[in-house]
Amino acid sequence: MSLRIAALGLLAKQPGSGYDLLKLFEKSLANVWPATQSQLYGELNKLAESGLIEVSAVGPRGRKEYRITDTGREELQRWVLHPEDDPPQRSSALLRVFLLGEVPPQQARRHMIALAEHSDAEVERLQALNDSLDWDDDASSFFARAALEYGLRVNAMQADWARWVIAELDRRRPAESSGSDMPELAREKT
Amino acid sequence: MSLRIAALGLLAKQPGSGYDLLKLFEKSLANVWPATQSQLYGELNKLAESGLIEVSAVGPRGRKEYRITDTGREELQRWVLHPEDDPPQRSSALLRVFLLGEVPPQQARRHMIALAEHSDAEVERLQALNDSLDWDDDASSFFARAALEYGLRVNAMQADWARWVIAELDRRRPAESSGSDMPELAREKT
DNA sequence: GTCGTCATGTAAGATGTTACATGATTTA
DNA sequence: TAAATCATGTAACATCTTACATGACGAC
Structure with a gap:
């Protein structure tokens, strides 16, 4: 349902072809709602069939420029204001943590460190x-x-949280760090 | 792929039937990786076919108790330690915010308030x-x-962020936004 | 003996991914 | 004229949801 809306939303800002939208998905929507080429073209046809968008111009190479209709704009607003019928959220990252008790403690610890570092990198990427x-x-x-600010905050939080988990882990079994891997856990985010 | 792993992970902690797992999904995994009955039974059969789990006992009413195999445990550990091949994350909540410019400002503002309040409620629910x-x-x-702590932090962050957005919104168009929550339909289209 | 719970399954359809296929137009 | 880019599509397959279907067992 939501890819449909994402496409509709981009067309609400300005008309464009499937190809144009694809670029926008890569550029501005990549972090919010990634989509593949296949799916997008399919959705555009369906959106046109339902009358939420229409072909406003045909160009070279069979280019079809789409434009949102009034019905489409209504549907868009309806969706945006109704979060209650979202599909349930799934997080494989969280599932991973949930299952971390099933791997050897050393590796679990290393995983959390990697997670913290990944979040740091994401913060930097989004900042840039x-x-x-x-x-x-x-x-x-x-x-x-x-939306971008949200991304920044999630990742900052995630890094903090990962380091909190590591600290808790170390508090519970302080002795076991057998010399080999002791990368320091120096920074609790600024 | 991940439901498969979630089921495998639960069986790693203790053997059980599809019905047992279903309960666990509702109780302990609901916030991390929700699953439906249909899907779960299907996955269990597939997991058994691939040899990652096996039927350890048969009980009344055709009850099949499953148990994780050594191969299954290996696969579980492999998955847990390899976050890099996760599917890309989608967030309909974020998409919604991204598209909030397409609805009347008053309603957008109200949406952000609702979001903040929803996050507050979630924090309370998780705390309980x-x-x-x-x-x-x-x-x-x-x-x-x-994992639960993560949920608490995400929601706390989300509430903060939503209120930050509202404050920014008010800073940019200070006249229109304060005071009454009345719909003001007359003004919407100006 | 019937009612609630235990217990498993199938079918149809939406959504999403990867890979393949095709051709027109621009530009170097 | 060759290569890059523009432009759209199909097919196969995995995942997930909703709804429907069936029956055994236990408690009362």
């Missing part, structure tokens, strides 16, 4: 992305920026 | 859950507790 984009002053840009 | 459970001292319980 944030700095590189020059935001317009409209509502659309504001909320895109807000 | 956390208090109600008496944790064992083994590794498994430790990591289940860590």
Whole structure:
């Protein structure tokens, strides 16, 4: 259901072809709702069939430019304001942690360190992305920026949390660190 | 792929039937990896076919008790330690925020308030859950507790973030937003 | 003996992924 | 004219949801 909406949402900002949207998915929506080429073209046809979008122009190479319809805009608003019928959230990262008791403690610990470092890297990546984009002053840009801020905060939190888990782990079995792997856990995020 | 692993992980802790696992999914895994009855029974058969689990006993009513095999344990550990081949994350909540520029500002603001309140409620729910459970001292319980802590932190962060967004929103268009929560339909289309 | 729980399954359809296929137009 | 890019599509397969179907056992 949501890819449908993501496409509709991009077309709400401006008309474009499947190919155009694909670029937007890679560029601006990659971190929020990744989509593949196959799926996108399929959805666009379905959206057109349901009358939520329409072909506004045909160009070279069979290019079909789509534009959102009034019905489409209504549907978009309806969806955005109704979070209650979202599908349940799944997190494989969390599942992994949940199952970490099934692997040897040393490896579990190492996994948490890797997780913390990965989150640090994500924070940096998003920070760079944030700095590189020059935001317009409209509502659309504001909320895109807000979504990015969310990403920054999630990852910062994740890094903190991972380090908290490691600290708890060490508190419970302090002796067992057999010399070989003792990468220091120096920083509790600034 | 991950439901497969979730089931395998539960069987790693103790043997059980599909019906048993279903209960565990509802009780302990609901917030991490929800699953339906249909899917679970199907997965168990597939897991057995691949030799990752085996039927350890047959009881009344055709009850099949499954047990993890050595191969299964290996596969579980392999998966847990390899986050790199996870499917990409999608968040409909984030998509919603991303598209919030497409709805009237008043409603967008109200949506963010609802989001903040929802996160507050989640924090309370998880806190209660956390208090109600008496944790064992083994590794498994430790990591289940860590996963719950993650949930607490995500929701706390989400509430903070939502309120930050609202504050930014108000900073940018200070006149329109304060005070009454009345719908103001007359003004929407200006 | 019937009611609730235990227990497993099938079928249809939406959603998503990977890989393959095809051809037009621009640009170097 | 060769290569890159533009542009759309199909097929096969895995995953997940909803709904339907069936029957055995235990308690009362």
